[in-house]
Structures are given as structure tokens and as C-alpha cells.
Amino acid sequence: MLPGVFQQAPQMGLRLKALLDAMEGFHAPSEAALAEVDALFDPRRTPDGFVSFLARWMDLELPVTTGLGRLRELVAAGAELSQWRGTARGLLLFLSTATGRRDFELDECVLGPDGIPRAFHICLRAPEELMPHRALLEQIIHREKPAYVTYELHFTATEAAGPSAP
Template sequence: MRRAAIERLLPAAYQRACVPGSVLWALLDVMEALHAPDEAVLADVDALFAPYRAPDAMVVALARWVAMDHVVASPRPDTPLPLPPGRLRDLVAHGALLARWRGTPYGLRLALEVATGLRGFVLAEPADRPFHVVVRVPAAATEQQLAVATRIVEAEKPASTTVEIVVAEEPL
């Protein structure tokens, strides 16, 4: 809030006493300076909720907001995130689509692809094992990507199914 706007809120007697060089004039200048940081945040508040514009710490909160807390959950607060901030931003940006397809093979495959940045996940349901899903992770997956994929599969699979995660062999 600008000093002049604050001054207009004062009673008439104070407004008359507010002249350059007075204590009240200086006090209103200080009040203006104290409001400036908060007003800057409020002027761009929509950026806090945009996954590609929000600060990294806010993206973690947004991931929890779109029900992806199992991806960012860690036993200790000082533990680094299991995936890079860019991947987490992608996951938040796809949050509505992932929620719509949750519990389906398409939804699980999409969540894995967005979180790891890899393509080629294969989900199979063996005919001889009902309520069992085999998830084939692309051979190019790193250890960290495999760990993220495991977290997502365990959280996103239907509760009534068992799951087996295997790394695909290198293509010939």
C-alpha cells in the first residue's frame, strides 16, 4: 500500500499533521516499505499454483495437493526428493489426467512415464495368475528411476492385485 493511500485512511486531524519531514510522514514511509514484499507476492500469487512457475518447495506441496504425496513422501524432511524438480513439475501438471485414469493400466503407464521420463513401460496380466500384474520397466532405467517406478506402482495399482516389477532386457 502506498504512503498516500495509507494517509487517506487516517482521521482528518492526522492527515493535516502529515507533512514532509514530520514523524508521521516518516512512519507512513516505513509502513509503505513494510507492505511492499507482501504486495509483490500477492501481485503474482497465481504463480504459486502453476507447476512450472512455482518455487521448488511449493511444487512439493502441489504434488501432495494432487494426490501424488506417495512420490514425494520421505521418512525424514532432509531427504532429497526421489525425482528431479522438473519431473515433479510434470507430474503435478498431469495431476488431473492422472486422477481421472487412476487404477487403470493407462493411468499407471502414464504416471510411470511422466515421473521417470522414460517411454516403453509394459503392463501384462498373465492368464495363469489372476489379479497379478507384471510391470516391465525399460532397460534404460537408472536405479533412481526404478525406485520411483516401484513407489508409483505400489501406490497406484489396484488394492486387490499383486505386482511384479521386472527390468526389460536390452533389445537385440
């Protein structure tokens, strides 16, 4: 009682299998992408081209001249950086995450020419090797310090580790 097309069961099975195989092939790339969608949002596993997109989501549009790896680390630390924003700890954490260096010095008691501490003024000393990244450092300081605070940025030579004196 079936139409003639369906009465040819063996041939129809082959046609249907071919159609299903073709449809499965069309969906395979999408299914593969969905199986690993979590990797897109992990800054350490996402493709290189997507890192800057994640950085924009985290409000980290900076001229990160220290490399893509440092930008990945900034995005990964975004929640913690946001938590400490506007504090000395947050500023130092941001700078060390962006550069990979931990030898920044922050002086919150800067003396003026008259010997009296300057109110709302900080002095940040960075390693001399980071001088090519001055624009990055200044942009980080500007965005992380409270609006009413002024700052100075100085680069200092790092001491070479030599033999200790007896």
C-alpha cells in the same frame, strides 16, 4: 481555528508524506507477493522449496528420484492422474510422467506355470536404465494398481537403433 500542529501546513505535509512513504515501504514486499500469488500454485513456476508442499496437497508424496522437474510434472498432471487411477492407462501415464520415459510395457494376460492366464495379475516391463529408480516404480505401481491385483516388475534392455536390414 486549527490546533497549532496543523497550522504549520507546509511542514506537516512533509511529515505526512514521509510517514506515508515509510508505510508504503513496509507494505511493498506483501503487495509484490500478492501480485504473483498465482505462481505459488503453478507447479512449473513455484519456487523449488514449495514443489514438495504442492505434491503433498495432491497426495503425491513419493520418493521421486528422477528429479525435481519430474515432481513438478507429476503435480501438474495430478488431476488427470487421479481421473485414471486404478486403470492400465493411469498406471502407464503415472510411470511415464514420473520418469519421462514412454517405453513401459504392461501385460495384463500373464500365463502361469500351467499355461493358464493368472487372474488379477499383471507384468510390467521397464527400461533397464530405470533400475536405480526401482523403489519409485514399485511405489507407483503399488498405489496405482487395484488392491486385488498382484504384479511383477521386470527390467528389459532397450534395443539400440541400428541400420535397418534391406
